[in-house]
Amino acid sequence: xxxxxxxxxxxxxxxxxxxxxxxxxxxxxxxxxxxxxxxxxxxxxxxxxxxxxxxxxxxxxxxxxxxxxxxxxxxxxxxxxxxxxxxxxxxxxxxxxxxxxxxxxxxxxxxxxxxxxxxxxxxxxxxxxxxxxxxxxxxxxxxxxxxxxxxxxxxxxxxxxxxxxxxxxxxxxxxxxxxxxxxxxxxxxxxxxxxxxxxxxxxxxxxxxxxxxxxxxxxxxxxxxxxxxxxxxxxxxxxxxxxxxxxxxxxxxxxxxxxxxxxxxxxxxxxxxxxxxxxxxxxxxxxxxxxxxxxxxxxxxxxxxxxx
Numbered sequence: 001x002x003x004x005x006x007x008x009x010x011x012x013x014x015x016x017x018x019x020x021x022x023x024x025x026x027x028x029x030x031x032x033x034x035x036x037x038x039x040x041x042x043x044x045x046x047x048x049x050x051x052x053x054x055x056x057x058x059x060x061x062x063x064x065x066x067x068x069x070x071x072x073x074x075x076x077x078x079x080x081x082x083x084x085x086x087x088x089x090x091x092x093x094x095x096x097x098x099x100x101x102x103x104x105x106x107x108x109x110x111x112x113x114x115x116x117x118x119x120x121x122x123x124x125x126x127x128x129x130x131x132x133x134x135x136x137x138x139x140x141x142x143x144x145x146x147x148x149x150x151x152x153x154x155x156x157x158x159x160x161x162x163x164x165x166x167x168x169x170x171x172x173x174x175x176x177x178x179x180x181x182x183x184x185x186x187x188x189x190x191x192x193x194x195x196x197x198x199x200x201x202x203x204x205x206x207x208x209x210x211x212x213x214x215x216x217x218x219x220x221x222x223x224x225x226x227x228x229x230x231x232x233x234x235x236x237x238x239x240x241x242x243x244x245x246x247x248x249x250x251x252x253x254x255x256x257x258x259x260x261x262x263x264x265x266x267x268x269x270x271x272x273x274x275x276x277x278x279x280x281x282x283x284x285x286x287x288x289x290x291x292x293x294x295x296x297x298x299x300x301x302x303x304x305x306x307x308x
Contacts, residue, residue, distance in 0.1 A: 047082045048104045052112060055084030055100035060116060063088075063096060067121040069304035072096060081105045094118040094304035119301035122179055129285040129294040131166040131208035131266070135228055140213035148288075149188060149281045152197050154271035162229050163282060164202065164211060165294050166266035169258055172300050173308035181255035181298040182248050183237060183267070186291075188281040190242035195271055195278040197239045199249055200231040202265040231268045239269075242280050255298060 058075045066072060070092040076085040082104045089097040094117050101111040134150040136142065137160040144150075150163035172178065183199065204225065206216035215222045216230075224230045237249035251267075258264040271278055283292040302308040 044081070044104050044106050044108055045110075047080065048102050048108055048110045051079045051082035051084045051102035051104075052100060052110050054079060055086055055102055056112065056114070058084070059086040059088075059098050059100060063098075063116050063118055066118065069093060069118060069120055072118065074098075092304075094306075118304045119177060120304055122299040122301050125171065125298050125300060127167050127169070127171060127296045127298065128290070129165050130168045132164060132284050132294060133208045133211055134161055134163045134284075135211060135213040136161050137213050137228065140227070141215075143210055143212055145209040145211070146286060148284055148286045150269075150284045152269050152271050152280045152282065154195065154278050160228060161279075163269040163284075164206060164208070164229055164266060165269070166206075166208070167264075167294075167296055169255070169264060172259055172298070173302065175306055176259075176300045176302045176308050178252065178256045178259050179299050179301055181250070181252045181296055183251045183294070183296055185239070185247045185294045186283045186287075187239075187242060187244050187247050188283055189244055190280040191278060195242050195280075197242070197247075197269045197271050197280065198235045199237040199239075199251060200268045200270060201234070201236060201254060202268050203230045203232050205265055229268045231270075236267075242278065247282075251296070252298075255296065259300075 054077060055075070058077055062075050063072060072088050072091045074086040074088050077083065082102060084100055084102045086098055086100045089099075095115040096118055097113060097115050099111060099113045101109060103109050131145075132150060133143065133145040134147070134152070136144065136151065137158055150165075151161040152163055153159055153161040204216060206229070207218075210217040211229075213228055214224065216224050236254040237251045239247040239249055269282075271280065282294070283289075285293045287293055
């Protein structure tokens with residue numbers, strides 16, 4: 001009888017251990033299943049968000065591409081495991097209230113409502129340079145504002161030259177949006193057809209009939225923060241080569257920022273190919289032939305219902 005007691009205790013311990021293991025396994029399984037469900041739900045929500053964002057951007061593009069102030073329609077589309085649809089509260093005028101509804105294949109839904117502006121058909125506008133000049137490193141105190149040509153020369157032998165050009169944008173009415181802007185200049189001659197001129201935004205005011213390599217205008221303490229014309233380092237466009245004739249560059253993004261309120265001090269051209277010491281001549285706004293003057297060809301759109 002005494003020998004059987006230890007065996008009974010062992011069986012009891014084993015039984016308890018099995019119960020504990022089974023309970024732990026069930027709890028682990030339940031926890032794992034719960035985590036899996038949570039992950040799956042988060043994944044579904046993420047897919048739903050992607051569909052909602054796609055619907056918003058599709059609706060914006062649809063309205064922006066409309067060239068009429070009537071006949072607006074909603075959009076719909078599908079992504080993996082989700083779809084979207086948008087409804088507009090009006091089919092004419094501006095602003096337009098849009099509601100985008102995204103639906104997941106699981107049945108989850110998400111929606112958002114926002115207002116959009118609608119715009120009239122594009123209007124073309126040509127702007128001729130108001131002021132321009134070029135500054136010369138080897139004639140650092142001389143003004144070239146009356147020249148009919150502006151020189152651009154890469155760094156080399158202390159003879160770098162930069163054209164400076166200003167356009168008055170107040171002719172673009174408000175409220176409106178700029179949808180396209182192209183800088184056009186006429187290159188008279190060049191000694192290097194492979195050297196680009198990059199376009200930079202000038203960062204301080206200047207006077208075309210007074211600016212020099214060292215100064216932005218006459219007077220004391222009127223020095224450029226950077227000799228040769230202070231400018232931001234971001235390249236907003238480029239004339240990719242120097243083949244004589246018409247040069248064009250897309251500067252839409254910069255003109256849009258100016259139109260929205262970024263201070264406009266004009267453009268600076270800078271030749272980037274130091275090794276070739278290239279030299280180019282562009283016609284300036286003092287040129288007699290109007291077609292040769294620096295100009296910006298742009299398009300803008302007025303909001304529906306406005307008188308701009």
